[in-house]
Amino acid sequence: MTGVDMYWQRVPETELAGSPRRLWDGSPVFDDAAYERALADGTLRAVPEHYLLLEVLFAGSQGPGHPVAGLVVSGGAWHPVDLSGASDDEIGVLRADEVRAVSDFLRDAQPSSWIAQREGELSAVLRGYSTRPWDDLLARRLAWHADGLAAFYHRAAADGEAVVKVLLG
Numbered sequence: 459m460t461g462v463d464m465y466w467q468r469v470p471e472t473e474l475a476g477s478p479r480r481l482w483d484g485s486p487v488f489d490d491a492a493y494e495r496a497l498a499d500g501t502l503r504a505v506p507e508h509y510l511l512l513e514v515l516f517a518g519s520q521g522p523g524h525p526v527a528g529l530v531v532s533g534g535a536w537h538p539v540d541l542s543g544a545s546d547d548e549i550g551v552l553r554a555d556e557v558r559a560v561s562d563f564l565r566d567a568q569p570s571s572w573i574a575q576r577e578g579e580l581s582a583v584l585r586g587y588s589t590r591p592w593d594d595l596l597a598r599r600l601a602w603h604a605d606g607l608a609a610f611y612h613r614a615a616a617d618g619e620a621v622v623k624v625l626l627g
Contacts, residue, residue, distance in 0.1 A: 462627030464509035464531070466610060468501045471554045471620040478537040478549045485549075485624050503610040505603050507588075508596070509625075512604060514583050519572050526563040529556055530607070534623065550623030554615075561615035569604035573597050 465487045473481065486492035486502055496502035505512060509531060516530040529552060539547040552560065573580065580600070581592035590596070614621055 462509070462625065463504060463506045465505075465624045465626070466503040466607070467496065467622045467624070468610070468614040468617070468619045469622050471618070473622075474551050474553065474620050478539050481551070481622050482539045482547065482549050482624070485622065487624055487626065500610065500613060503607055505607070508584075508600060508603070510587065511580055511583060511600050512607065514580060515569065515572055515576065515600065515604060516567075518576070518579070519567070526559045529560050530564070530611070532623070532625075534621075536623075548625070550625070552621040552623070554618050554620050557611060557619060557621050558615045561611045564608040564611055567604070567608055569608070570601045573601055573604075 465485070467485060467487075469481075473484075486496040487504075493502065497504065513531040517524070517528045517533070520527045532550070534550045534552040534556060536548045536550045539545060539549055574597075577592065577597070580597075584590065584592050584596070611621070
């Protein structure tokens with residue numbers, strides 16, 4: 459198993475003007491109490507371990523190179539947190555206009571249908587990083603995460619927010 463988790467945080471677009479270090483340090487993923495509050499109020503979305511399956515699901519849903527499908531999970535601008543090179547941590551950002559485009563794209567998304575159509579591909583990707591077998595439970599969990607991520611983007615777009623992405627492993 460990869461032990462890599464991905465987090466999406468809704469923020470006012472004005473916060474993107476700050477340094478990547480400030481965005482990183484301000485992320486609720488590093489504080490247990492703030493993390494629980496952010497999950498509860500919907501400003502944070504977390505996908506433990508299987509974010510890569512979401513990447514394959516969304517980015518591949520429209521064929522390679524789709525300009526918006528690739529933004530959903532790992533797309534956007536990624537910036538090093540430590541400019542000295544002492545760390546390879548990066549933070550990803552989507553501007554509010556990109557968040558709106560993602561929300562529009564996800565409005566017609568059919569994650570459960572896409573999962574059923576691409577089960578073989580998703581299973582192969584899973585085998586590349588995990589000993590866990592593909593099964594109906596994982597398919598349902600992936601659909602739940604996909605639907606939750608879509609709702610997260612819809613809310614961020616409706617509120618005119620940007621999105622900050624943190625990948626931890």
